[in-house]
Structures are given as C-alpha cells and as structure tokens.
Amino acid sequence: MSVTEPAATPGKAKDEPLLRVEELxxxxxxxxxxxxxxxxxxxxxxxxxxxxxVGESGSGKSVTAMTxxxxxxxxxxxxxxxxxxxxxELIGASEEELRRVRGAEIxxxxxxxxxxxxxxxxxxxxxxxxxxxHEALPDQQARERTIELLERVGIPRARDRIDNYPFEFSGGxxxxxxxxxxxxxDPSILIADEPTTALDVTIQAQILHRIRELREETGAAVILxxxxxxxxxxxxxxxAVMYAGxxxxxxxxxxxxxxxxxxxxxxxxxxxxxxxxxxxERLPAIKGLPPSLANRPQGCHFxxxxxxxxxxxxxxxxxxxRVKDQPDHRDRCWLSVDEKRERREVRPGEIGLPxxxxxxxxPAA
Amino acid sequence: xxxxxxxxxxxxxFVLWAVSxxxxxxxxxxxxxxxxxxxxxxxxxxxxxxxxxxxxxxWGLDDPFYAQYADMMKKVFTGELISYVNQVNVRExxxxxxxxxxxxxIGAGIIWLFFGxxxxxxxxxxxGRFTDRALNVLALIGISLxxxxxxxxxxxxxxxxxxxxxxxxxxxxxDDPVDWAxxxxxxxxxxxxxxxxxxxxxxxxxxxxISNEDYVRTARAKGLSERRILIRHTLRNALIPIVTxxxxxxxxxxxxxxxxxxxxxxxxxxxxxxxxxxxxxxLPPIMGVVLYGAFFIVLLNAIVDILYAxxxxxxxxx
Numbered sequence: 001m002s003v004t005e006p007a008a009t010p011g012k013a014k015d016e017p018l019l020r021v022e023e024l025x026x027x028x029x030x031x032x033x034x035x036x037x038x039x040x041x042x043x044x045x046x047x048x049x050x051x052x053x054v055g056e057s058g059s060g061k062s063v064t065a066m067t068x069x070x071x072x073x074x075x076x077x078x079x080x081x082x083x084x085x086x087x088x089e090l091i092g093a094s095e096e097e098l099r100r101v102r103g104a105e106i107x108x109x110x111x112x113x114x115x116x117x118x119x120x121x122x123x124x125x126x127x128x129x130x131x132x133x134h135e136a137l138p139d140q141q142a143r144e145r146t147i148e149l150l151e152r153v154g155i156p157r158a159r160d161r162i163d164n165y166p167f168e169f170s171g172g173x174x175x176x177x178x179x180x181x182x183x184x185x186d187p188s189i190l191i192a193d194e195p196t197t198a199l200d201v202t203i204q205a206q207i208l209h210r211i212r213e214l215r216e217e218t219g220a221a222v223i224l225x226x227x228x229x230x231x232x233x234x235x236x237x238x239x240a241v242m243y244a245g246x247x248x249x250x251x252x253x254x255x256x257x258x259x260x261x262x263x264x265x266x267x268x269x270x271x272x273x274x275x276x277x278x279x280x281e282r283l284p285a286i287k288g289l290p291p292s293l294a295n296r297p298q299g300c301h302f303x304x305x306x307x308x309x310x311x312x313x314x315x316x317x318x319x320x321x322r323v324k325d326q327p328d329h330r331d332r333c334w335l336s337v338d339e340k341r342e343r344r345e346v347r348p349g350e351i352g353l354p355x356x357x358x359x360x361x362x363p364a365a
Numbered sequence: 366x367x368x369x370x371x372x373x374x375x376x377x378x379f380v381l382w383a384v385s386x387x388x389x390x391x392x393x394x395x396x397x398x399x400x401x402x403x404x405x406x407x408x409x410x411x412x413x414x415x416x417x418x419x420x421x422x423x424w425g426l427d428d429p430f431y432a433q434y435a436d437m438m439k440k441v442f443t444g445e446l447i448s449y450v451n452q453v454n455v456r457e458x459x460x461x462x463x464x465x466x467x468x469x470x471i472g473a474g475i476i477w478l479f480f481g482x483x484x485x486x487x488x489x490x491x492x493g494r495f496t497d498r499a500l501n502v503l504a505l506i507g508i509s510l511x512x513x514x515x516x517x518x519x520x521x522x523x524x525x526x527x528x529x530x531x532x533x534x535x536x537x538x539x540d541d542p543v544d545w546a547x548x549x550x551x552x553x554x555x556x557x558x559x560x561x562x563x564x565x566x567x568x569x570x571x572x573x574x575i576s577n578e579d580y581v582r583t584a585r586a587k588g589l590s591e592r593r594i595l596i597r598h599t600l601r602n603a604l605i606p607i608v609t610x611x612x613x614x615x616x617x618x619x620x621x622x623x624x625x626x627x628x629x630x631x632x633x634x635x636x637x638x639x640x641x642x643x644x645x646x647x648l649p650p651i652m653g654v655v656l657y658g659a660f661f662i663v664l665l666n667a668i669v670d671i672l673y674a675x676x677x678x679x680x681x682x683x
Contacts, residue, residue, distance in 0.1 A: 069586055095591070103588035110586075115579040118598055120677055129597075130587040165678040181587070 017044035018086065018188055018221050019068070025080030026060070026067050035293045037063040039245035040081070042319070045189065050215060050222040052232040054268070055242035056290055061225045062111075064242070065191050067091070068223075069106055070098040085189070104134040107182035111194040113174035117166040124150075124162035127181045134185045149180040152217075153210055172203035176210065183214060190215075193225045208234050229268060233257065238328075241265050244291050244301035247319055251329035259341075261322060261331040264302045266344045300332065308335060308343060373667045377660075384659040385441075385652065389434050392648045400426040400433065403648060406449045437652060446649045448642070455653040458638055462621075465535050466634035468545065469552050469627065470618040477557035478611055481564025486600065488565060489572035500565065507562030516555045516629035523551065533631035552630040556623055560614060564607060571603035578602070605676050609669055616665030620658030 026038035038060040045051050053061045066072045068083050068090055083090040088101060110116040118126060127149065128142040137145070143162070150158035153176040166174055175195060182190055192211060196204035212235045215222050226232060232239055233253070240250040241264065249262040260266055267286035288305040291297055297304050299314040306313070317332040324337070333340065392398040400421070405412070408420045421427045425436050440446040446455040484500050491497045524532040530551050536544040575581060576599055584598040621635040628637045635654060642650035674680045 071582060071585060099588045099590065101588070102586055108586045110579060110583060112579060116583045118580040118584070118602070119679060120601055121597075129589070133588055133593075167679045178583075181583075 016046075018047050019045040019083065021045075021064075021068070021081070021083045023081035024064065024067065024083060024091070025078075026063050026072060027078045028074075029076040029078070030294070033294045036245055036296065037293055038067065040319075041242070041245075041247050042081075043240055043247065043250060045221050045223060047188065047221055048215070048219045050212075050224060050235050050237045052224045052226060052236035052239045053242055054226060054229060054232055054239055056227055058244075058290055058293060059242040060245040060293070061227075061242045062193050065108070065193050065223060065225045068191065069102055069108055070095075071108075100134075103130045103182075103187070104185040105187055106189040106191060107185070107187040108191040108193065109175070109178045109182045109195045112198045113171050113178050114198065116178055117174060119166055122163050122165055123169070123177050127177070127184050130181060131184050146180075146184070149184055150177070152214070153177070153180045153183075154206070155180070172199050172207065175199060175203075175207055179207070179210065179214070183218065183220070186218065187220055189223065190220045191223045191225070194227070195224070196231060197226070197228070204231070205234075211235065241268065244296055245293060246301060246332065248302065248333070249331040250319070251326070251331075255323075255326065255329045259323065259329070260344065261329070261337065261340055262302075262333045263306050263308050263335075263340075263344075265331075300334070308339075310334070369671075373670070377663045377667065380663050381656060381659055385438065385656055386434070388652055388655045389430075389437065389648075392646075392651070393430055395646075397646050398648070400430075402646070403449050406645075406647070407452075437649070440649070441652065441656065446653050448647050448650050450645050450647045455650045458650065459635055459653055459657055462633060462635040462638050464538070465632045466619065466621065466623065466627065466636060468535075468538060468549055469556065469632055469634060470615065470623060472546075472549055473553045473556040473560075473623075473626075474611070474615045474618070476553055477560035477564060478607075480557070480561045482568060482604070482607070484561065484565035485568025486572060486595075488569040489576070490595075492569070492573060497569075504562035504565050507558045508566075510558065512555055512559065512625045513629060515558060516551075516626060519551050519555060520629065533629070535632050552626050552632060555629070556618070556626045564610065567610065568603060568607055571606060572599055575599045575603045605673070608672055608676060612665045612669035612672070613662070616662045617658070619665075620661035621654050622658065 021044070022042050024038055024041040025036070027034050027036045029035075041060070041064055043051065053064060055061045063072055067079065068085075070090065070093065079091050081091065085101065085106065088097060090098070090101065093101070117123065121129075124143065124146050127146045128139070131137055131142045131145060132139075135142075147158045147162055150162060155161055155173060155176055161169075166177070169177065175198075179195075190211075195211070196207050199207060208231060211222065211224075214220070215235075222235075224232070224236060236253050238250070238252055239256040240247045241256070241262065242248065243264050249256065249260065249265050251259075251261075256265060257269065260269060264286070271285055286305060291301060291304070299316055300306070300309075303309050303313045312334040315334075317334050319330050319332050321327045321330050322333075322337055323329050335343070393400070404417050404421045404424065404426045407424060408417045412420070425433060428436070437446070444454070444456040447453065448455060448458075484504065488497045488500045488504075519530075520532060523529045531548050534548055536548055538545045581594060581598050584594045589597075618636075621639045623634070624636040624640045626632075626636070627634040628640050631637075635657065638650065639654040639658070642654065
C-alpha cells in the first residue's frame with residue numbers, strides 16, 4: 001500500500017458505512033458508584049467522511065472514541081452494544097483481533113502531544129515500530145516511508161529530524177509526528193481526540209488544515225472529538241453533539257449550525273465568539289453545570305438546565321429524525337419542530353439560548 | 366563528554382579529600398582516639414613511659430595534627446600505611462580482601478537485581494491479585510529481616526543442624542570455582558534478601574505509574590503486543606530509577622558496606638576488615654578502608670550519571 005493512494009473499501013458502495021456504532025454503553029465501577037460514561041450512543045461513519053463528536057468535558061465523547069479502539073478496557077469497565085467495523089465487532093473483539101485493527105485500520109491522534117510520545121525513543125523508531133508491527137517491511141523501506149510521512153505532515157528536514165527525540169520538537173511539531181504515526185499504515189479511520197486543544201491558536205489552524213488535506217489525499221474517514229465548535233465548522237461534514245453520555249443531536253454541518261433542534265445545541269452555538277460581530281459584555285453561557293455521570297437526572301439529561309423543560313421531559317426522548325424530509329438530522333428533544341424554531345430565534349449562525357426568567361436582550365448588530 | 370569527565374574527576378578528588386580530612390579529625394577528637402591513645406596502642410599494653418615517648422617520636426605522633434595528616438596521606442599514596450595495632454600493611458590487607466568482597470557483592474548484586482526486577486514486574490502485572498499480594502508480603506518480610514539475624518539463622522539451620530553448607534570461610538575462585546560458589550551461596554542470599562524486597566516494591570510502583578502514561582496508551586493504540594508494550598515502553602522507562610538505586614547500593618557494598626554479611630560468614634573481605642579496625646580504633650586501616658569505600662561510591666555515582674544520559678536522552682552530560 002502506498003501512502004498517497006486513497007484507501008479504498010473493496011467491494012462496498014461509497015455510501016455503505018465503514019463503521020456502525022449501535023447502542024454503545026460504557027460504564028465504570030468507581031468508589032462513587034457506577035459511572036455511566038456512554039449511554040446508548042449510535043452513529044454511522046461513511047468512507048471519507050469527517051464526523052465531529054462535540055461536547056463538554058465529561059460528556060463521554062473521548063470515552064466513546066477510545067472505546068472503539070479498545071483503549072478503555074479495564075477490570076472495572078463494562079461495555080454494551082456494538083461497533084461494527086468491516087466485519088469485525090470491535091466491542092467484544094479479542095485483544096489479538098483488536099491489535100490487527102489498532103494502528104492499521106483505525107488509528108488515533110491523542111490530545112496532548114507533549115506526553116503521547118515515548119520520551120526515550122527516537123520519533124522515527126516510534127513510527128517505524130508501528131509500520132513493522134503491521135507490515136513485514138525491511139528497516140530501510142520502513143525508514144523511507146517514515147521520512148515520506150514526516151514530510152507529508154509538514155516537518156521540515158524530515159530526513160534529519162527522523163532521528164530526533166520527542167523533546168527536541170515543539171508541541172505543534174509533536175502533534176504532526178503523532179499524525180504521521182497515525183497515518184503510517186494507511187488507516188481507513190482516523191480518530192482525532194481533541195487534537196488541537198493543547199496547542200496555541202495559530203498552530204491549531206495549521207494542524208486542522210493538515211488533517212483536512214490528508215483526509216482528501218488518503219480518503220480516510222475522520223472522527224474528530226472536540227469541545228470546540230470553531231474547529232468543527234472548519235472541517236466537519238457531520239456533527240454529533242453529546243451531553244452526559246448521550247448523543248442529543250446529530251446532523252450535517254449546515255443542519256446543526258443553521259437549524260439546530262436541541263436546546264443544548266442552541267446553547268453551545270450561542271457561546272461561540274464571533275469576530276464579525278460586536279463583542280458582548282459577557283459570552284452567553286448555559287446556566288448550571290453538566291450532571292455527574294454517577295447520578296444523572298431522570299429522563300432528558302439536559303432537563304435541569306433547560307429553560308424549555310415541560311412535563312414530557314421526565315421521559316427519555318429517543319434520538320430520531322423530527323425535521324420533515326431530513327432523515328439524517330436526528331435529535332433528542334420532545335418539543336415540536338415548530339416550537340423549537342419559534343423559541344430559538346434563528347438568525348443564521350447566531351443563536352442564543354434565552355432563559356425563562358431573563359429573556360435575552362436583542363443582540364447588538 | 367570531555368568536560369563532564371574532567372568535572373567529575375575534580376569532584377571525585379574533592380570528595381575523597383573531604384572524606385579523609387573528616388575521618389582524620391573525627392579520630393583525633395573522639396574518646397579513645399587521638400595521637401596519645403594511638404601511641405599507647407602501638408607501644409602495647411606493657412610499655413613504660415619511655416617506650417611510649419619513643420613510639421611517639423618514631424611514628425611522628427608528637428607532630429602538629431596537620432603534619433600528622435600530611436604524613437598519613439603521603440603513606441596512603443605510597444602504600445606504606447601500617448596498622449597501629451598489629452603493624453600490618455593496610456594496602457596489602459585491602460588487596461587481600463577485594464576479591465572476597467567482590468565475589469560476595471557482584472554475585473549478590475546479580476541475584477538481587479534479577480529477582481528484584483522479576484518480582485517487581487510480576488507484582489505490577491498482577492497488581493491487586495494473589496501473586497501481587499503474596500509477593501508484597503514476601504517483600505515486606507525481606508525488608509524487615511535484619512541481615513545479621515538472617516545470616517545467623519541460615520548458619521544455624523543449614524550448617525549446624527543440617528550440614529548442607531560450609532560454616533563460613535572463602536575459597537579462591539581460581540582454586541576451585543565450585544567450592545567458591547558453595548561457600549558464597551548463603552552470604553549471597555543473606556545480602557540479597559533486603560534488596561530484592563526493596564527493589565521489587567520500587568519497581569512495582571514505577572511500572573504502575575508508567576502504565577498510566579499517555580505514551581503507553583499510544584503504544585497500545587499502535588497495535589503492539591502487551592509484551593512489547595511492557596518491555597519497550599513501560600519497563601524501558603520504569604527501570605531508569607532502578608539504575609540509580611543499584612549503582613549506589615552496589616557501590617556501597619563493594620566499597621566495604623556489606624560489613625554484617627562479611628563478618629557473620631567470616632569472609633575476611635574489606636567490610637570485615639573495616640569492622641575489625643573500627644573495633645580496635647585503628648586509624649590507618651580505617652582511613653584506608655574509608656577512602657577505598659568512598660572511591661567506589663563516587664565512581665559508581667559517575668557511572669550512574671553516564672548511564673542515565675544514555676537511558677534518558679533528555680539528560681545531557683555537560
């Protein structure tokens with residue numbers, strides 16, 4: 001397999017999902033009781049698609065991503081549901097089966113590039129180690145491929161830098177190394193878990209730009225886990241918004257940004273700063289705190305913070321398509337679509353979350 | 366590397382000098398020490414006042430203390446240091462003791478490093494389970510048992526009650542390797558037991574700490590086998606502190622620190638020589654042994670630093 005050739009999915013149609021996650025459940029037994037980190041998460045990932053999983057800290061987005069690779073397995077973790085990747089059931093897979101998928105089929109870029117590389121090994125060795133784990137390649141060829149990969153992610157003088165140690169790189173450069181590592185076996189899915197959170201803003205933009213370019217070159221599907229809607233707007237095709245372990249809304253980039261259905265999504269969108277508008281005194285924030293995963297509210301998890309709560313909300317709203325003619329736009333809110341559109345005061349890309357007791361002031365134009 | 370070597374050498378010379386001065390001063394001021402007492406010891410129990418005066422003059426013991434110190438240092442370098450008590454040459458005694466001490470300490474060092482690492486890794490792999498708990502209990506027992514007690518119990522049961530091993534003594538390795546090992550098995554065991562317990566506990570916690578590092582998760586995400594993750598990623602980092610520990614403990618024991626083990630098993634090594642000389646307040650051998658010991662500790666320290674720079678590329682020698 002050459003690294004420049006797009007990863008094809010043999011014998012499958014283009015819109016056949018590469019990955020199908022169904023009713024995924026992850027819980028951890030802790031001293032404070034059972035923590036339900038992921039609660040019935042379902043989504044599909046098509047070849048070449050960028051799916052962003054968005055949510056606050058503790059919403060279960062990272063756990064979802066890591067569970068796909070079996071990285072959350074531990075004696076006190078319990079799993080339910082499934083994740084099918086091209087004939088492999090990832091959740092119940094043996095370590096042996098998972099090892100063949102990890103790195104080769106599904107690769108991951110982690111949040112903190114400063115700690116994600118082993119400090120005592122040269123970066124080239126760390127990349128070659130993965131290549132040679134999955135492909136019987138002689139050292140010289142693995143090394144050449146590594147140099148090529150480092151060049152592709154934008155590391156200057158890759159031929160010299162391949163023998164450097166991680167501490168000789170800056171954070172942004174290390175994240176590029178991580179991306180090169182992840183792409184080294186031409187995976188069909190790249191999971192990026194907050195890949196830019198630990199980096200400063202200019203570097204963030206470069207890294208995102210790289211990920212987008214590489215996606216176009218390799219055809220790999222990307223799952224981008226982030227809390228940053230600005231990042232999402234840059235590169236995502238589809239967005240899944242998570243709250244307290246559940247996906248509460250899922251749709252295309254435009255659907256989520258221009259026709260958001262769930263009050264939590266409204267709140268998230270309302271808290272984005274915009275450089276093209278007058279700056280508000282304070283950024284609007286969603287009142288209250290996310291619930292503890294060990295002790296979640298009954299029914300809709302957002303209910304205690306939601307200004308639009310009503311009697312029905314005590315029941316768990318199913319994740320289903322509610323907007324007419326948009327079967328791929330799903331959400332978990334009992335309000336009718338008309339009520340939602342009326343209450344959220346739609347202006348394209350500028351959506352606040354009015355509260356019950358203090359109605360939102362008219363935004364400065 | 367050159368600058369590092371020069372700096373370490375200067376450092377070493379300074380430490381040895383400071384150690385020699387301290388040893389000398391402590392002897393001069395301590396009860397039972399000082400040049401008067403030394404002269405009495407040289408002259409012997411039945412000497413009269415005139416004989417003591419002669420000894421003082423001949424041995425330079427009525428010189429000012431700094432002159433005495435200079436004289437002693439000169440003798441250290443020329444190898445003319447002679448015991449006050451039995452007039453035996455100190456260097457010859459130390460040279461006679463080195464192969465004995467080295468046989469004990471190198472053998473024990475290999476044993477304690479090997480079992481310390483094996484038990485530590487097993488404990489970490491089976492953390493919280495039976496193997497870990499059992500090893501934990503054993504390690505605590507090993508750490509708590511005093512060497513002299515273990516030595517005596519071993520001697521009593523395995524040489525006296527059942528004549529399984531020789532009751533101490535030493536055979537040259539060159540003369541009879543089997544008998545050499547036969548004589549050393551019990552001392553090796555007695556000296557290792559504390560270190561095995563200690564090293565396995567330290568390594569266990571290091572391995573568990575490193576297992577939680579992000580880069581170990583990265584290694585797992587790469588699809589590596591658990592064995593490769595353990596060896597190349599976890600242990601490779603977890604063993605770095607063990608290198609320090611081993612360097613210091615090994616240097617101290619080689620420098621005559623295994624006093625109890627050597628004495629109990631009558632190995633007549635450097636440690637036992639140190640212990641005998643201290644018991645007799647015999648300054649020249651004490652000085653000789655202390656400098657010999659300090660030399661090894663400082664040397665091993667420098668070796669540890671060099672190894673460190675090799676094991677952890679973030680550390681540079683300068």
